[in-house]
Amino acid sequence: MESKRLTPDLSVAGQIFPADLVHIAQAGFRAVICNRPDGEGVDQPNFAEIEAAAHAAGLEAHDLPVVSGKISDENAAAFGVARATLPKPLLAYCRTGMRSATLWSFDEAARGRPLPEIVSTAKAAGYDLSGVVGRIAAGGRIRKVSADLFHSVVVIGGGAGGIAVAASLKARKPDLDIALIEPADVHYYQPGWTMVGGGIFSPAVTARTMASLIPTGVCWIKDAVAAFEPDRNTVILEGHQTVRYDRLSSRPV
Known part of the structure; x- marks a missing residue:
């Protein structure tokens, strides 16, 4: 049985068997949560068998079966309760x-942890x-299903x-609905940094307020992108807002 640690209080694993519970207890775990419904696989021990072996090894066992691809909000909330109340790890x-x-x-996510941290932690453990x-x-x-915003x-x-892309599109088609997503209040003209490095410009010369540079008629969404759903x-x-589009241009620099 190989487990993958996600946080100090929680690790995850594939199917375990009654004989594994002694080793799980020896590894320092104090409780197990079963997220697999009974009868899903022919070689799968049912929860009652796991529970009996867990108790014999001095562990608590909690049954919270979920169907693959169909995790409800209630399932997620119940997992949070189990995680908060069961002995850890x-x-x-x-x-x-x-x-x-x-x-x-x-x-x-419900606890407020940033999405990039959640995704990267899971990826490091082998879960996409x-x-x-x-x-x-x-x-x-x-x-x-519907997005919060559309442009x-x-x-x-x-x-x-x-900014150049937004300005160029607006100049060609003034009535085009364009939104620019950028969290920063200050814009730094990066080509000017070469001059800063050469001692010709000071860093302050390359700085402008973002609001002063957003092209007229372009909607500035002052936030950062967390993920894409192409x-x-x-x-x-x-x-946590979502923005739907007909065309997308990603210009991080």
Whole structure:
């Protein structure tokens, strides 16, 4: 049995067997959470067998079965309660550990942990959460289908490239609905940094307020992008809003 640590209080694993519980206890775990429904696989021990072996090894056992790909808000909330109340450290398991890792990610999101940290922690443990980033960004809850905002063109990045793209499109088509996503209040003209390095300019010369540089008629969304959902033409902001678009231009510099 191989477990993957996600946080100090929680690790996840694939299917465990009654004989594993002694070793799980010896590894320092104090409770196990089963996230796999009974009868899902022919070689799978049922929860009653796991529970009996857990108790014999001095561990608590909690049954919270979820169907793969169908984790409800209630499932996620119940996982959070179990995680908060069971003795720690905990080991959560399912067939591969993916459902348990996904439940953990929703609980972490509900606790306010930033999406990039959640995704990178899971990735380091071998779990790809790219398919549920939208829900993680929404605090672990199932999001409504419609986006919060819509713009025909969304430009990401308020650097020289992003502002140039927005200005050029506006000049060609003044009635075009454009939004520029950029969290910073100050714009630094990066090509000028060469002159700063050469001692010709001071850093202050390259700085402008972002608001003064946003082209007229372009909507400035003062936030950062947390994730992309290209299949839905949607970007997810760190502030948990979603923005849908017809065309997207990413200009981080």
